[in-house]
Amino acid sequence: MRAAVYHGPGKVEIADVPEPDPGPDQVKIAVGANGICGTDLHEYYAGPIFITTEPHALTGQQMPLILGHEFSGTITELGAGVTGWSIGDRVAIEPLYRCGHCGPCRAGNYNVCQSIGFHGLMSDGGMAEYTVVPTDMLHALPDSVSLDLGALVEPMSVAYHAATLGEVREGDTAMVFGAGPIGIGLWFALRGKGLDDILVVEPSATRRAAIEALGARTLDPTSVDVPALVADETDGRGADAVYDAAGVAPAVATALACVGSRKPMVSVAIYEKPLTTPLLDLVMKEARIQGSLCYTSADYDAVIALMADGVYDPTGWVSRIAMDAVIDDGFEALHAGTKMKVLVDPSL
Known part of the structure; x- marks a missing residue:
């Protein structure tokens, strides 16, 4: 499969890499759209900042990594022990890895986990045709919410959390x-x-x-x-x-x-x-x-509900590009200010 692989500042390669297989309590996602985040820009021009150069405590992964933490898609395969989800379900991904036992996690504030990790920064992410995520990252998308809007749930949840x-x-x-x-x-x-x-x-x-x-x-x-x-x-x-x-x-x-x-x-x-x-x-x-940092599951649910009610409108500020255009029409265009938000379509 094709994927945008980060090797360091100014070094993102569209490469052919093996498709991942889901492990226990994981699902495989066919990525519908993946947004380029401001964090991705920082990594491309001045990184690695958050991208790990040594194995991360929660994921065990390090660069080179597949980018992408703002994405949506469709479940194509279930790992062992997965219940409550089916092949064909459309989902947005809440891309946080948390330890579950530090002080913030015990208090319910896992968005400030002391070992926090992000899918696409501390593990292979969603700027690819397929990716694998644990089920606790999944949020179902109503039929009225497109995969493009679904890819915007992550940044919109950052904003919703701050607004709250x-x-x-x-x-x-x-x-x-x-x-x-x-x-x-x-x-x-x-x-x-x-x-x-x-x-x-x-x-x-x-x-x-x-x-x-x-x-x-x-x-x-x-x-x-x-x-x-x-x-x-x-x-x-x-x-x-x-x-x-x-x-x-x-x-x-x-x-x-x-x-x-x-x-x-x-x-x-x-x-x-x-x-x-x-x-x-x-x-x-x-x-x-x-x-204000990140979001919680409640923020995701609130944003998805507002999207279903038609509150969010991507007209005029969101662009869609093909995977091969990630550098010129993605990173470079965003850095130059000629585009505001870019979604990568891995199928193009």
């Missing part, structure tokens, strides 16, 4: 900084939670146009005094929650200037450079910074 941590309610004012895929996912999630007053702050005209086409209200921070506008529109109260999906210092500073008293800034970005946090602003407002 902001503790917003109907009638609240929320702000999203960054209109990339996670920022778009935050907007969808907040809408799904009943919010109407959502401001998306994004300096890129291309990204603003993409999310505006979905119905979002945007602000260009290069031409608008964002904190002043928010203060005016909220009668000085500030936003009830702000979300940083940009990962750059100016966005963080502006977000903290907009957040209301005793309200959170939820950080769901990867920060490539150290930040200087204006702690006095937090002290004077009794505001807080809340980190």
Whole structure:
């Protein structure tokens, strides 16, 4: 079968590799679509970062590895002992390996497992014609949710988890900084939670146009005094929650200037450079910074249910490419900003 194999920075090979066989409590998946994640970009241009160069504690695998942790597909084979699933079932994959016995796992917070692993970063992943996963990663897709949408469940669950941590309610004012895929996912999630007053702050005209086409209200921070506008529109109260999906210092500073008293800034970005946090602003407002990592099964279920209700629309920001185009139309296009979200179709 064909697969995108990672050998190091700038070295991803479309190779012919053996098809995997499912072991006990595993299933074999014919991959329908696999999204290229921002993490994959970091690995391609500056890795290995998360990809393991020594055998991982939970998977035993190390690079070279098949990439891909945002994917959906159809079950084609059941391993020994598998019950509750059938050949032909359409599924989205929650690609987390967890130990089950560390403090966070025992508390039910397996998304911050101390030995956490990702299918496609710490094991061979879904940017291939077939992959094998344990059954605890499976989420059934309703007939109304396409495999393309199914491949978006993973990044949309990242955003949904962050949206939940902001503790917003109907009638609240929320702000999203960054209109990339996670920022778009935050907007969808907040809408799904009943919010109407959502401001998306994004300096890129291309990204603003993409999310505006979905119905979002945007602000260009290069031409608008964002904190002043928010203060005016909220009668000085500030936003009830702000979300940083940009990962750059100016966005963080502006977000903290907009957040209301005793309200959170939820950080769901990867920060490539150290930040200087204006702690006095937090002290004077009794505001807080809340980190957000990954998702749980509950987030997956919530996103899939919202997708079935038609909340998520991939129009205008999601592209599909063939496996052989992964480098030029995938990594390079995303890095250059000419595309926003790319799904790889292993059958093409």
